[in-house]
Amino acid sequence: MAAASSAARGGLRVLxxxxxxRAGGQIYRDFALNAGRKAYxxxxxxxxxxxxDGLDVANVRQEFGASVWRLEPGSRVVxxxxxxxxxxTAPHVLLAGGAQERPTPFPGWTLPGVMSAGAxxxxxxxxxxxxxxxxxxxxxxxxxxxxxxxxxxxxxxxxLVETQSMxxxxxxxxxxxxxxxxxxxxxxxxxxxxKIKRAGVPRFTGASGFVATQTATGDLSLSFNSAARTRxxxxxxxxxxxxxxxxxxMSRASGVKHVWNDVQKAYQPVTDQWGGTDVPGLHIAGDxxxxxxxxxxxxxxxxxxxxxxxxLDRLSEDKRNQRAAGPLADLRQxxxxxxFLDAAYAPIPELSDPVGDTIVCRCEEISAEAIRTxxxxxAQGPRQVKTATRAGMGPCQxxxxxxxxxxxxxxxxxxxxxxxxxxxxxxxxxxxxxxxAPxxxx
Amino acid sequence: xxxxxxxxxxxxGDTVAAAxxxxxxxxxxxxxxxxxxxxxCMMGVCFECLLEIDGxxxxxxxxxxxxxxxxxxxxxxxxRLNGDTDE
Ligand SMILES: Cc1cc2nc3c(=O)[nH]c(=O)nc-3n(C[C@H](O)[C@H](O)[C@H](O)COP(=O)(O)OP(=O)(O)OC[C@H]3O[C@@H](n4cnc5c(N)ncnc54)[C@H](O)[C@@H]3O)c2cc1C
Ligand code: FES
Numbered sequence: 001m002a003a004a005s006s007a008a009r010g011g012l013r014v015l016x017x018x019x020x021x022r023a024g025g026q027i028y029r030d031f032a033l034n035a036g037r038k039a040y041x042x043x044x045x046x047x048x049x050x051x052x053d054g055l056d057v058a059n060v061r062q063e064f065g066a067s068v069w070r071l072e073p074g075s076r077v078v079x080x081x082x083x084x085x086x087x088x089t090a091p092h093v094l095l096a097g098g099a100q101e102r103p104t105p106f107p108g109w110t111l112p113g114v115m116s117a118g119a120x121x122x123x124x125x126x127x128x129x130x131x132x133x134x135x136x137x138x139x140x141x142x143x144x145x146x147x148x149x150x151x152x153x154x155x156x157x158x159x160l161v162e163t164q165s166m167x168x169x170x171x172x173x174x175x176x177x178x179x180x181x182x183x184x185x186x187x188x189x190x191x192x193x194x195k196i197k198r199a200g201v202p203r204f205t206g207a208s209g210f211v212a213t214q215t216a217t218g219d220l221s222l223s224f225n226s227a228a229r230t231r232x233x234x235x236x237x238x239x240x241x242x243x244x245x246x247x248x249x250m251s252r253a254s255g256v257k258h259v260w261n262d263v264q265k266a267y268q269p270v271t272d273q274w275g276g277t278d279v280p281g282l283h284i285a286g287d288x289x290x291x292x293x294x295x296x297x298x299x300x301x302x303x304x305x306x307x308x309x310x311x312l313d314r315l316s317e318d319k320r321n322q323r324a325a326g327p328l329a330d331l332r333q334x335x336x337x338x339x340f341l342d343a344a345y346a347p348i349p350e351l352s353d354p355v356g357d358t359i360v361c362r363c364e365e366i367s368a369e370a371i372r373t374x375x376x377x378x379a380q381g382p383r384q385v386k387t388a389t390r391a392g393m394g395p396c397q398x399x400x401x402x403x404x405x406x407x408x409x410x411x412x413x414x415x416x417x418x419x420x421x422x423x424x425x426x427x428x429x430x431x432x433x434x435x436x437a438p439x440x441x442x
Numbered sequence: 443x444x445x446x447x448x449x450x451x452x453x454x455g456d457t458v459a460a461a462x463x464x465x466x467x468x469x470x471x472x473x474x475x476x477x478x479x480x481x482x483c484m485m486g487v488c489f490e491c492l493l494e495i496d497g498x499x500x501x502x503x504x505x506x507x508x509x510x511x512x513x514x515x516x517x518x519x520x521x522r523l524n525g526d527t528d529e
Contacts, residue, residue: 019486021455021507026485033455065507083498100487112469112480119484122504126484127453127460218467236467247487362482363489365475395489395500427489427500 001025003094003285003301005054010309014060015088017079019067023052026098026118026287027294029125040152041125042145044294051298070423071095071254075281078436080428085436092281092308095251096301099244099287102266102347103400104138105354108212109240110362113220117241121146130155135222135233137161137210138241140345144192146239151199158235160196161224163242163348165206172343181336185293204231208350212238242347246288249397252421255279260418263342264291265352266403267418273328274307275300283308296334299327352407360408361401363394368408375412382406382419392419395427443512452508459484459491459503462514470503471517492517 001023004014024031028048034041035049055062063081070078075093079086101116108114117136123129136147136157147157179186196203204226212222215234223232245266252258256269256277268290275283283304286297306324309315315323354360354368366389374388382405385391391405392398398405398419406416424433443450445462452461459481462470469478470491481491484504491503494515503514 019505021457030455065505067505100485101483110477110479112478113467115481116483116488119482122484123460123463127456127464129460129464362479365473365477395492396487399487 001051001055001301002298003096003305004060005051005057006302006305007308008057008059010305010314012059012309012312012314015090016055016060016062017066017068017077017088018062018064021064023055023062023064024048028052029122034125038124038128038153040149040154042149042152047294067426068250069426069428071250071282073255073279073281078423080426080432083429083432085428085432087436091312092283094275094301094304094308095254095282095284095288096286096297097247097250097288098297099291100247100399102242102245103404104240104242104351105358105360105368105401105404106210106212106240106351107356107358108210108220108222110359111212111214111220113214113236114212114238114240117143117146117239118244120237120239121149124149124153131157131237131239133158133235134237134239135159135161135235136239136241137163137207137222137224138243139164139348140241140243141189141341142244143241144189144196146241147201148192148195151195151201156199156201157239159202159204159233161207161222161226161233162203162205163207163351164345167206168346169344172340175340175343179337179340181333185334185337208348210240210350242351243345244287244291245403246290247399248288249399249421249425251277251284251288252418253423253425254282256282256284258418260406260416261290263339265347266291273303275304276307292331292335292338296331299331299334302327303331349407352404353411354404354408360404361389361391361394361398363396363400364390364392366391366401368404371405371408372412375409375414380414381409381417383417385409386419397421397425443508443510443514445514446516450514456508457484457504458493458495458501458506458508458512458514461508462491462493462503469516472519474520476519 004016008014031048031052066079066081068079075090077088101118120131207224207226209225212220215221246268251269258267261268271289275285285300285304306320310320357367374385379385379388402419409416450465470480479490482488486505492500493503495501
């Protein structure tokens with residue numbers, strides 16, 4: 001959103017494609033639906049107004065419900081809307097696909113009633129549906145935010161089961177001096193934790209050994225170990241979260257070089273300070289280039305737009321650099337807290353490297369043991385695991401298992417290369433493909 | 443709208459998956475191995491929310507805005523090639 005309006009202000013014509021039904025992205029999802037209502041979404045949510053309104057200019061054409069499923073060199077973008085695919089061409093393309101939640105495989109995570117914590121937040125934003133008596137489990141700043149939003153909405157979680165331990169927090173504290181640069185974010189975080197305490201939500205920390213089973217009445221029974229005891233909570237809804245990771249299907253399928261970020265425990269594209277990639281004409285900004293949060297995403301979008309304006313001769317190098325000073329400072333400030341957050345709320349091993357019959361690939365119902373067996377039979381990388389087991393071949397195309405397959409391969413001593421992603425990166429009906437004629441270029 | 447023939451309601455702007463969840467927390471579909479699944483991520487990532495919507499199979503309920511009169515069906519077991527539900 002920030003990139004589109006910056007580029008339009010600089011004189012460019014912009015086509016904005018978003019698969020959501022309305023503007024807002026993840027944080028400001030459905031802003032137009034909620035503006036002025038749902039105070040429980042918090043003050044930060046209101047910051048979405050400027051971004052959403054900024055798109056309302058003549059140079060920006062906005063298409064929603066528009067899923068991009070292919071990107072070709074020379075910047076042909078293929079997208080699907082209402083069952084029809086179209087091709088758009090542009091000298092420059094900016095990918096800003098954001099993040100997804102990290103998959104959290106544990107025994108029972110495929111049961112109806114187990115959802116990602118983000119899903120509950122989407123339901124609050126999209127439909128005003130409030131989770132009742134839910135158990136929030138996992139770790140990360142988003143877990144506290146969602147707990148606080150649930151409390152403010154009058155539907156506090158039944159319990160907060162946190163995977164991080166005192167040890168990880170103490171280990172992370174060496175990053176605190178730098179994190180102090182982002183003091184407002186830290187203070188906001190502490191405020192959320194205070195709110196959770198005040199609301200009397202029971203908290204369990206250092207939790208591990210998660211197992212969910214269905215009870216006779218249709219509820220879920222979630223057991224885990226915390227403080228050297230096994231606990232069991234009965235709840236209609238388990239909301240699990242282990243942080244967010246870049247959505248990289250589009251960038252990987254476009255041929256951009258990717259690397260493993262061992263601090264954030266995720267794959268990410270290689271970008272320069274403007275978001276430029278090794279694919280000509282292709283920039284990437286926001287969480288899709290590495291997790292930085294909303295403020296970092298906005299700054300990165302502005303930087304990418306400035307660089308694109310420069311490449312199109314709308315802005316001299318000097319002007320670009322001058323104008324970049326503000327967003328660069330914003331970006332630096334927003335990123336200051338990341339090393340602390342990444343260390344304090346790192347994913348726990350059992351969820352990145354599950355064992356036994358825990359389902360890893362939800363689509364094809366492939367277990368952790370099946371992947372270990374494939375490795376024992378000679379599968380050395382993600383591609384061979386896929387061929388041997390079908391893990392990653394279902395409709396989600398590995399979004400829910402790529403990271404787990406990597407975790408298991410690494411634990412088996414294999415070298416895990418970056419998994420491939422291929423177009424179409426979203427399932428497209430054959431009829432829609434067949435109807436895709438060059439005459440439809442728009 | 444209807445879900446497997448029974449009337450269900452949605453508010454303007456709700457996604458089909460939200461409407462189905464509001465109606466009941468039960469499964470949206472069963473897998474090829476007959477295990478029950480329901481919407482998991484609500485943001486288009488997991489494909490657990492696949493439903494038959496207005497005769498089209500395998501539509502992501504969480505990415506589809508509910509509309510008046512929609513005919514929604516749960517999908518059980520393997521999909522057939524012609525897209526019909528397996529009944
Ligand atoms: C479920 C979830 C909830 C979150 N909630 C919060 C929160 O409340 N507060 C907070 O501070 N941070 C939150 N985060 C973190 C937050 O997403 C990011 O920090 C921030 O949104 C990054 O901005 P972005 O512009 O990079 O991506 P986003 O805001 O995620 O925007 C990416 C956009 O790209 C679109 N898109 C992706 N792929 C395609 C495609 N193939 N075709 C068309 N469009 C596509 C998406 O629909 C989306 O609108 C959340 C993350 C997740 C995963
Ligand atoms: S619920 Fe995950 S894709 Fe719809």
